[in-house]
Amino acid sequence: MATTASRIKRVVMVQPASAGGNFEYMAIPRQGMLFLSTALGQWEEGPFFYEREIWFEDRSGLMDPDKDLEDVDVLLVTALINEAPRAYHLARLAKMYHPDLVTIGGGPQMSPLPEEAFALGNFDVIVQREGEDIIAPLCDLMLTHPEGTREAYLEKVPGISYRKDGQVIQTRRQGLVNPAFAELPDYRSIKDLSPDHPMPGGVLETVRGCTEN
Numbered sequence: 378m379a380t381t382a383s384r385i386k387r388v389v390m391v392q393p394a395s396a397g398g399n400f401e402y403m404a405i406p407r408q409g410m411l412f413l414s415t416a417l418g419q420w421e422e423g424p425f426f427y428e429r430e431i432w433f434e435d436r437s438g439l440m441d442p443d444k445d446l447e448d449v450d451v452l453l454v455t456a457l458i459n460e461a462p463r464a465y466h467l468a469r470l471a472k473m474y475h476p477d478l479v480t481i482g483g484g485p486q487m488s489p490l491p492e493e494a495f496a497l498g499n500f501d502v503i504v505q506r507e508g509e510d511i512i513a514p515l516c517d518l519m520l521t522h523p524e525g526t527r528e529a530y531l532e533k534v535p536g537i538s539y540r541k542d543g544q545v546i547q548t549r550r551q552g553l554v555n556p557a558f559a560e561l562p563d564y565r566s567i568k569d570l571s572p573d574h575p576m577p578g579g580v581l582e583t584v585r586g587c588t589e590n
């Protein structure tokens with residue numbers, strides 16, 4: 378963890394390598410990290426500013442959780458089921474090498490299964506459902522209050538799980554994030570994205586949630 382008292386904090390956001398590869402032909406990064414990065418980048422109400430790097434392992438190669446997370450303050454991990462084994466492995470090693478690093482998980486696999494994520498990934502917090510509106514205040518909280526003193530603050534954050542005295546505590550969340558909250562995906566923070574190393578395909582989000590009601 379960065380030891381300086383700087384107001385600038387470093388966040389690495391990872392979409393872990395998928396088992397068997399990300400499709401047959403090409404890696405298509407998902408949108409979740411891109412919108413969370415926008416939300417962190419536009420946050421001005423808290424004590425910190427967030428410098429982000431989005432690391433899609435299927436595209437940029439595997440991260441070394443020892444070397445690549447030095448001087449990083451927060452690790453955000455997303456996962457679908459086919460990325461969950463690597464996600465948990467990575468998060469566990471990250472915590473082992475950097476005990477003070479804040480680790481937060483989320484996405485379609487961990488959201489409904491926080492117990493699995495805590496047991497296998499040893500995360501500090503799991504975010505359930507959408508995350509744009511709470512991610513910056515949550516990072517502020519985690520970086521301001523040391524482990525063991527956070528619970529009173531965490532219980533006020535809607536839609537998360539955390540551990541307290543060996544139990545998993547879940548907070549309730551109602552409603553959806555306003556679609557204009559983080560307007561555009563933050564492609565600029567993607568690691569290694571340049572004209573020499575473009576993405577072969579991308580996704581455009583037109584509607585959030587289930588299109589079949």
Ligand code: B12
Binds near residue numbers: 482484504506512582
């Ligand atoms: C569009 C879509 C696709 C597209 C585009 C994929 C892409 N690469 O972008 C296509 C058709 C290609 C596809 C393929 C697959 N998909 Co798909 N897909 C979806 C769909 C409909 C929307 C995903 C999306 O873009 N959402 C918008 C983004 C912004 O939301 P998000 O990713 O959920 O992220 C938000 C939150 O989850 C949260 N969050 C996410 N990660 C994190 C991390 C942290 C730290 C925090 C704090 C918060 C957080 O914050 C984000 C912003 O609010 C969902 C169903 C749904 N309605 O959600 C299924 C879904 C994600 N797909 C699913 C699956 C299984 C797959 C495949 C593995 C299928 C297969 N066997 O090949 C592949 C994997 C491809 C890949 N590598 O991504 C499952 C995942 C279930 C699971 N437990 O893993 C879902 C949930 C459908 C379902 N109900 O089964 N998919």
